[in-house]
Amino acid sequence: MTVIGIFGMGYVGSEVAELAVQRGYELYATDIDPEVIEQLRDGTHAAAIPSEAVTATTDGARLVSESDVIVVTVPSPLNSSYSVDLTALESVATTIGEALDSDQTDQPLIAVESTIPPGSTENVVMPALTEAGSVVGEDFYVAHAPERITPGSDDWPMKDLPRVIGAVTETGRDRAVSFYDSLLDAAVHPVGSPSVAEASKIIENAFRDVNIAFVNEVARSLSELEIDAIESLDAAATKPFGFMRFEPGAGVGGHCIPVDPYLLIDQAQQSGFDHQLLKLSRDINDDMPSYVVDQTVRALNGVEILPKGSEILLLGRAFKGEIDDTRNSPSYAIESELSEYGCEVDIYDPFVPEESTVETPYTGADAVVLVTDHTEFEALELGDIADAGTEVFVDGRNVFTPEDAVDLPIEYVAIGR
Structure with missing residues (x-):
């Protein structure tokens, strides 16, 4: 054997x-x-x-x-x-x-x-x-x-x-x-050769990182222009060739996409080549947690809640839905930056109970920020969140739509909407 x-x-x-x-x-x-x-x-x-x-x-x-x-x-x-x-x-x-x-x-x-x-x-x-x-x-x-x-x-x-x-x-x-x-x-x-195999793995993940950075930047741009980025992506995706759909979001985590591009960036730099696109893509994606925090603070101010001393609930610690892997999760950066504003931050993730500080998403926090697209979170009722006392809901994964929050006493904010 x-x-x-x-x-x-x-x-x-x-x-x-x-x-x-x-x-x-x-x-x-x-x-x-x-x-x-x-x-x-x-x-x-x-x-x-x-x-x-x-x-x-x-x-x-x-x-x-x-x-x-x-x-x-x-x-x-x-x-x-x-x-x-x-x-x-x-x-x-x-x-x-x-x-x-x-x-x-x-x-x-x-x-x-x-x-x-x-x-x-x-x-x-x-x-x-x-x-x-x-x-x-x-x-x-x-x-x-x-x-x-x-x-x-x-x-x-x-x-x-x-x-x-x-x-x-x-x-x-x-x-x-x-x-x-x-x-x-x-x-x-x-x-x-082994080098071709090694390069192929980095290409796979750098490709994803670059395209995620593209849609993140487009989502932020269209948001400033008051154009729905998700509806625009839906329309672009009707083209049957030459287009591959990626989704904007609160940040890129895991141990592949946010790491692997640097393996090529560093190796190429030692040979005198500067990977401008790969570095820029990393910068754009690494900045998304800060963007989510900015959106949260802006929304809090919009409903006349001071960020300092406000209660924020982060939905998600894992870097992606339906897993318990927290490596390089954007949740950590979001928590850290909110804390710098003086916010009191709680965590709820049914897949990572050891890092959860509350046992329910219905805490009545001033703002709820959805970071991870777990199926459980997709089944949440925004009305029940609003009834619990939450005034701001920041949808970092576009799980819901603005229409879901119509007629609710809650400020709904999403990426690119």
Whole structure:
């Protein structure tokens, strides 16, 4: 039986582990957090795998020696200057390289799924793997297969998402294609190098970031012109070709769209190229929480409520609807800026109860700001919110329409309306 070893049991590693067990692979897993190892051992980890289906270990060398395929899903965070930190990836690659045994009958395939700047597999991973003397193509094979996950989507599970594969050698590419063919139901798309695979992932998410920035800017512009941006987008979307619909909103969160463009921005800058469009798009999207705060303060003043001392309820802590993931959620920036105005801010998110400060959306706060488009929030009754005493409702996801608030004693504000 083929054995899969996973370095990093966070969100991506957990998804890979679940799918590997479903496919009947024997599984080894390790993580830098000892608590994660214990959770895997006692069956309380977030990954939906029984404890008997995985050998959880803190010994990375053991995982390497036992595995036919080693999947690396460690994070690649940004530092304070928006440059990527590949320390975790380099450390894991060094651990793998030191544990490789040239006497092994079957050379393991090392598949890096972490999102990384173009050139990182060959310029960072490969040197760490070979430092102890191992040779690619003789002692191991390496490929980059950037992860594709859509948090909270039942329509696109990992097994149904096509995967891009770029490898250092032709045999490594074939090994990687064979492995992912067995793991996924979707197509596998091999490319000429790891760098092409690395770039493809950043292009995917930078494309979304740029287009979200476009509709955010258009929504703000049309709002100043007293034109309904949503109705305008509806009209534009009737064109059957050449147009792809994106939605304006309170901000971009998660660990992909607001992060990945910087991987290309920084890498290109080191080669003398300035990504003006990608940087501008990041600035526009990063400014949306401030725009929501400005709209909230303006609306409060409009109903003669001073922001200082006012009570504000934020609906949503997760960065998108129907999930509990709060990474880079615009909710945090909105809360912080409202607090600077002297507002008293509460949070309600049914998916993140540990960060909720109230248990109901009907608190009678002076203003309610909808940040996350959970289905529960879409079912809210604006009339009941108004009856509870709220005078301002800021719809940061355009869940409702201005017509929904007609004849209600509440000031309705939305993005681009």
